[in-house]
Amino acid sequence: KQEVTQIPAALSVPEGENLVLNCSFTDSAIYNLQWFRQDPGKGLTSLLLIQSSQREQTSGRLNASLDKSSGRSTLYIAASQPGDSATYLCAVRPTDSWGKLQFGAGTQVVVTP
Amino acid sequence: DVKVTQSSRYLVKRTGEKVFLECVQDMDHENMFWYRQDPGLGLRLIYFSYDVKMKEKGDIPEGYSVSREKKERFSLILESASTNQTSMYLCASRSVREGLKITDTQYFGPGTRLTVL
Numbered sequence: 001k002q003e004v005t006q007i008p009a010a011l012s013v014p015e016g017e018n019l020v021l022n023c024s025f026t027d028s029a030i031y032n033l034q035w036f037r038q039d040p041g042k043g044l045t046s047l048l049l050i051q052s053s054q055r056e057q058t059s060g061r062l063n064a065s066l067d068k069s070s071g072r073s074t075l076y077i078a079a080s081q082p083g084d085s086a087t088y089l090c091a092v093r094p095t096d097s098w099g100k101l102q103f104g105a106g107t108q109v110v111v112t113p
Numbered sequence: 114d115v116k117v118t119q120s121s122r123y124l125v126k127r128t129g130e131k132v133f134l135e136c137v138q139d140m141d142h143e144n145m146f147w148y149r150q151d152p153g154l155g156l157r158l159i160y161f162s163y164d165v166k167m168k169e170k171g172d173i174p175e176g177y178s179v180s181r182e183k184k185e186r187f188s189l190i191l192e193s194a195s196t197n198q199t200s201m202y203l204c205a206s207r208s209v210r211e212g213l214k215i216t217d218t219q220y221f222g223p224g225t226r227l228t229v230l
Binding site for chain 2: 031049
């Protein structure tokens, strides 16, 4: 069974520093990997989706990489801002799923002014 | 913009009550999902539906049932609520195409925080 792990569970950085969030998964048989953001008490917002054939995706200050063979993805957030404070979750879609996602537990990020 | 709405943000029920959580999406998506989210455990899939009247069990279906009579609406039912069903419940719908672009993005509702006393 696919397992998705995010370490660390929590992270605090000063404003302006680059953020590096890690996600690892145990089975490389995936269609894609998605990064989400969740604000306290709210639903999830999709940030980036990387197909299994891609190595990275970029959107503004966000860049996500994927190394399928080693079962790892990294989300980089450049020049962090207090508004980036949130929980970030990664999710993989296994190849044998019907659109179902397997989520990590998330990394809670606090960016201090 | 895709919109997924859930019937309640907060709900308090008593043990043994039957509970209905409703989810509505406005983008004609075929696939819809119900998750629960608990601290340290992340999101776990309860049930999903790939089309009207179609449903499949997820990872933790025990104690739950679902209904999908119309494409835009997916309901989660707790037949007899128990305290261990106190949780945040999140609904999502899945887009496989946006214009001419093939995609695979899940759009989430704001969640319902359910407390069972």
